[in-house]
Amino acid sequence: MARDINRRNFLKTSTGAIGASALGTSSVFANRTSKTRNKDRPDVEKAKIYTVFLDTNPSKDDTDILPRSNEDILKKIKSKCPGIEFVVRDVTKSIRLEFVINELKDLRKQKFDGVLIIGTPTNYALTETGLPTIVVYSIHDFMNIPYALYQEQGKVLTATLDRWNVCASAEISSAMYKDLIQKINLFKALKDMKKSHILSVSDREYVNPYYGDRRKSYPHGYNEILLNAIDESFGVQVTKIGTNEVADEKQIQDLWYQDSREAEKIAQMWIREARRMINTIESEVVRAAKVYLALRILMKKFGSNAIAFHIRSLIKNPKPEDRIWPSLANTELQKQGIVGCCQSHLNVVLTHMLAQYAFGRPSMMGDFMVDTFNNTTYLMHCGAPINPWGGNGRISYEITDHRERTVREHSKAGCGACLRVFYPPDEPVTFWRIDVLSKQIFVHTGTTIARAEYYKNHFDETMCRTKLSAKVSDAKKIQNFTYPEKYGVHKSGTLGDFRERIKDLGNLIGYKVIEVDKTDYSSVL
16 A cells, blocks of 8 residues: 555655654644634535536427527536536637636636536637546537547536437436536535634544554655645645643643533533433533534634544543544534544545535444444444434434443543434335545445344444444445455445435546445555
8 A cells, every 4th residue: 555655746754744744733734724724614615616508409499399498507516516516608709718727727727616517619729627527428419529539638527408308207307407407516515625624632643543564654755745635635624733732732731621601501412412321421521512512612723624533532631531523513513514533544534524514414423344244334433423314304313331441441531522413214224435545535424223133232332333324235345345454444324325426526526436336446456
């Protein structure tokens, strides 16, 4: 994995700088955090899309039927894409194509986020800006569109409209519009990524934990290789801090050592809304609420709108009973549409962010497991969103002790507090993860299962407390893509079947999407 990384376009980090990152300093990445982003959600700025209308066939004198006008198409698209600013150039009117081609050269300088072309682009310069581009074909027009070239080129997505109303099925025509709208709104999701800032809280040397062969590790300069790749693909900023920065924050220390009415109020809400509380105690839930408030303090201070939390104390030199976990804190953030992840797995955090921005749904992060005999896959972690469809809908949960607790006795100070979330059966679910360095997205889908049909009670009680389990089409194929050293051991689970939209996302950002339940691993070697 590490040996094949292209090192030509990254900023080299000195040995001293990498050592400093292991101590928790944020100075290593100071150059990436100069612009403070202090919004919880980066949805206030629209994506700016250069929109070109081209000529269409058939000729209007062939039929009494008139095609839907450019104005009507634009009006309908605008009504469904409130996060998009359309800058329109209509070459069927007074604008000349040569003028458009000339403008394309400066789109990046003009801070455009993408290109939308409605019609047949016979001048290929229209699709060679390097920006995410959507080309819309009008069915029954001449298909002078190089679909195969777009697949080779990347960052060009295609869609179809029935502007001449030739389809016998109104449902089919409507599906074309819906598909186009969903694809256009992906521009907004990618814009939100550009405006995002992840705060990674970890004492580890590397910004991504290493898994795999213990004889190996990431190469020198890995942090900057990865962060440069994240910046290049998404424009996302990353700031890394550690226990020292957290423990030096007076507001957090006062919160930890003093009574907090706000924390008590939040804890009581969690307990009241839970199915039950078992194997932990109320004081642990209050401490979990203090962790939530501490995360809020840190995000405000560093101007981040997403957080990955991989430390287990808010103070220096903690006693065993001082250990903390962010399970409940992350769930509370996710209820508000904010990405919070336990552990600092940046590829998973980015996957969560794409799911939140593109689909409006929070995701579960977890250790990924495959059971080939039951033909199931599942994620397990000590917590998950309780609003997995986004919005105000809820699924049931109980509050329990943490699997990684230092104090092993149940219902004792230091046993921790986390959630066991009960996902409903028979729901479509997408398991996926992006990999920034290889520019790949791994995805498969399934249907959530009723645990009792496949596993006994202690399946829920042992290991990580929450399981998101699903029946899949081919667990053996999926298992063949398990490779900790290359891809880590965690994935995201998002309720809903988003396979096609993920393929669209991959196309727009120039990533290869691998459907691991349909692909032989040998074919991607």
